[in-house]
Amino acid sequence: MRKYALSFDDAVAQADNPDSYKLMKTNDLLSKTGYGELLSRDELVFLLDLPPDSLDVYMVMAEANRISKEVSDGKAEVHAQFAVNLAPCSCDCLFCSFAEVNGVFTASTALSADQAVAYARQFEKDGVNALFLMSTAHYPFERFLEISREVRKSLKPETTLIANVGDQSVKSALKLKDAGFAGVYHAVRLREGIDTALDVGKRKRSIFNFREAGLEVGTCVEPVGPEHTNEELADMIAFTASFNPAYSGAARRIPIPGTKLAALGMISELRMAQIVAITRLGMPRSVSGNCTHEPCTLGAIAGANLFWAEVGANPRDVQVKTEEGRGESANSCRSIFQESNWEILRGPSRFYKSAV
Ligand code: SF4
Incomplete structure (x- = not known):
């Protein structure tokens, strides 16, 4: 399993910050898909809702790149x-x-x-x-x-x-x-x-x-x-x-x-x-x-x-x-x-x- 930028504890500590909450959720979803699990419709919508120029989206793109390379050698x-x-x-x-x-x-x-x-x-x-x-x-x-x-x-x-x-x-x-x-x-x-x-x-x-x-x-x-x-x-x-x-x-x-x-x-x-x-x-x-x-x-x-x-x-x-x-x-x-x-x-x- 891959680890992403923010740990759960760090994110909880910053839980009053909505950006931290988003990052924590993105992190969780990337871990889930890292295990090969499919994302639900609501989870896809959450990721699609993220601002394109956010840290979260750059993490999503990096992980998608990694998976694409994994499955296409x-x-x-x-x-x-x-x-x-x-x-x-x-x-x-x-x-x-x-x-x-x-x-x-x-x-x-x-x-x-x-x-x-x-x-x-x-x-x-x-x-x-x-x-x-x-x-x-x-x-x-x-x-x-x-x-x-x-x-x-x-x-x-x-x-x-x-x-x-x-x-x-x-x-x-x-x-x-x-x-x-x-x-x-x-x-x-x-x-x-x-x-x-x-x-x-x-x-x-x-x-x-x-x-x-x-x-x-x-x-x-x-x-x-x-x-x-x-x-x-x-x-x-x-x-x-x-x-x-x-x-x-x-x-x-x-x-x-x-x-x-x-x-x-x-x-x-x-x-x-x-x-x-x-x-x-x-x-x-x-x-x-x-x-x-x-x-x-x-x-x-x-x-x-x-x-x-x-x-x-x-x-x-x-x-x-x-x-x-x-x-x-x-x-x-x-x-x-x-x-x-x-x-x-x-x-x-x-x-x-x-x-x-
Ligand atoms: S050629 Fe253009 S208009 Fe005709 S079916 Fe294909 S996409 Fe539609």
Whole structure:
């Protein structure tokens, strides 16, 4: 068991000071999670309530970093994503640049199989640990499978391929598995059904459908904005823990200029790092990955061990090619990890463990 800054006796002696009480409670919670015990919803809310620039939060981030290193053998991963299409999407997630309602993109374009293969091979050459193919929710699923098979054929057998697509039945999920995907990214987003035109129940069912088909599911508490309460965040952390994902984590909302949600602003990188750290503490040890997006040193020192490089269309960007905008490259992601004292895994992802 690890000992933290303040002993119980010291804290009792200072009990008339509310800051001392908080520090004592933080200390107790860190000891509890140090034993591998899961924190309750109220305990998660207590940690989320702490000021991001407090001693308590720095202790939480340090402990999350320690646990992340313990469960991933000190090795961070860089995954890469590209979209096979760019199109206005009627699912109208208010935080997404593809949402029809946001009016950012009005024309539809799609990659040819050859273009998708070229992106995929470049990322493989760049040494990423997993490669994600994304499509908007209404992109024809059979076409997505066709392109995916072409991509799969062009890659080394050991390269981990992941799908980031809309809600699916077990039957469709099995087709993804057959096309050579090891897993998917799927999340119930914060205020799903309120800030999106999608159904929360269907999002959750898809997660279980993917798992039933033998696909590992990576997820995240996202996209966090200043309006989300600590109770909402705690509930989402607990939900992601409930299905033992390949990884969980936290990502802040990137404002799409001129949109309704952009008017609400953005949380700071430090606040995001706090949530990333608390998400780690809310996961069982069987979950070895803890992601954040966008990549940053504060996230990495708070226990994030997974970043994404991106090219092409990106739902957080207004540029058609995110590599000319917000997107990070595999190398820049690796250097952010190195600046934060993380080693980088070489070879296929260990977070997505299933063999294809
Ligand atoms: S997040 Fe996905 S489903 Fe929602 S609007 Fe964007 S592309 Fe469509």
